[in-house]
Amino acid sequence: MITTLARLRDGTLLILAGLGVAYAAVRFGLASTSGWLLGLVLVVCLLAVISGIATLTEVPVFGPFLRIVLSYAAMTALAAILIGPMVWMLLISLHPPKSPIPPLNETLPVTSVETKDARGKVYTSVKPDLHWENYDTVLNSPTLPVRRFFLNTLFVTVSIVVLQLLITSAAAYGLSRLRFKSRELVFWMFVGSMMFAGTVTQIPVYLILRSFGWLDTYWALIVPGISSSFAVFLLRQSFLQIPFELDEAARIDGAGDWTIYSKIIMPLSKAALATAGTFAFFGAWTDFMGPLIYTNSTEMRTLEVGLSVFKNSYGGGNWPLQMTAALIVMAPLLIVFLFAQRFFVKGIQLGSIK
């Protein structure tokens, strides 16, 4: 009973103190002294309020209820911030082309219609005004071959996913089931390249592709992506979990490495392969820097780069068409994500075990 009262008191005091100090800091113009100082004070106040709330949720009877209500409120608010713009995107894509950005409370694609009844009284009602033709306009744009971009992206992505799975699973097999001198060294070369090969490889890879004569061809879009150190790492982690007795038994029965790899390891690693494939798919589909640098003719662009060109060529003016284009780029990603999301969870968790 005493702890309950103490918690009630402490929690309330913490919340009030936090709110009070924050209000005073803003009210008396701490921001004019230093924005950073104000930020620091506000963060401390926020922590005080949060710990006050946490204390209150431990009070019996109303505590658990408070916790549930606040959790749902926080989760809903965050979802609104993250998904709100995407819902907005869908709604704006149905507005009449070239219409300016409406105020937020007029986002719904509707028009008001005035009707007169028999006695001449005027009624105003709203009815949906959906401009699906925006999708037609974008897909058949005379200046930008969006369907070509789509097919390019599809071809490049599928090639990368298939080749990457073959190449990286083979490497993971070699690095997990077979022993050779310097195996650790080779493995750490893969892992190290994951950390450091970023901006620095841009220019050399461009020059290498140019010397192969591959610039502005599918080779330049596909070959740099057909192997991935992350996938090698991920698949190796997962292959190590498969009992080694299976290999031994197979070898006694006269099976070679190829048989063990294709008949034992691969079928037992479907989940890991799906995970690696999912990452390869999203990596390739949303790659921006690569296609931007390695291609320059419109016919070789992918959706990501095409969309950025679209954004520039239509300027800031035509938001409905821009949003339509953005949605066309996003739709396949969302659909694949809904089917493959459990593989993401698995992959991210496996990737962090070092």
Add this chain to the structure above:
Amino acid sequence: MGERVTARRPKAAWFFIAPAFVHLLVFALIPIGYALYISLFKMHLVKGEGKFVGGFNYRYTLADSDFWNAMWNSARYALMSVPIGMALGLAVALLVNQKLRGVTIFRTLYYIPSIASSIAIAMLWIYVYLPQNGMVNTVLGWLGITTQTDFLNNMTWAMWALVAMAALNGIGPKMILFLAGLVNIPPELYEAASLDGASRTRTFWRITLPMLAPTTFFVMVTSTIGAMQLFAPVYLMTKGGPEGSTDVVGYHIYREAWVQFNTGLAAAQSFILLAVIAVITLGQFKLQANQLRGYSAS
């Protein structure tokens, strides 16, 4: 362990590894060496072969105030976005780790921005930050703060706008990592704490946070490396402006290489960036090692 029973078959092993290893050589390891080589030349991307200038590109870059401005912007961006992003990721993980109806739906929703195309997200957030009818200004108006701040074109706010966007849209992977870390904390610790009557706040600081240290470290290292190489949002939303206040190194090098075509100079700059990232990462590992020593001593 498996080490004992794996077959010792170097030829077969190299047969399996070769394709990925050749790819690693051609597209990661050789390019790093090649970048070092190029950085010693004064070279134009289109006009072709340049002339050997030794360390000139490095001396030039180290004396170039624009480059240091970009470096400082990247450091600012990392210092702002990494802690905020991590705190948000952890807070959201704690939130969706509760046994509540429908949390899995929220987890899915929070992950969606991380898989969405970066261009589409950038286009959306350009709108979110618009001075007139933009989402932020509208919501501020509802709260009684009427402004028409052009967040992306404002010296004070442009960097914060990028940070907020990255921190919010990057919640997904961090949330999943922290969730995995939370699951791995033995429940006995929490039982003992609640028997002792420890408050939730205290339990968080004394049990949850220390037990999450490995996860926190991993998230910190990977998001710092990512933050130092930021490119796409800057390219699409601010073009480094206003007045170079969001000109981060990733974008600066991009411009040097692909707009100015100063290949050698850009290679030198990318190498300096690589060195800086390596030093930061090593520093973080050192820090982590010291911390772990502190734990075992206490």
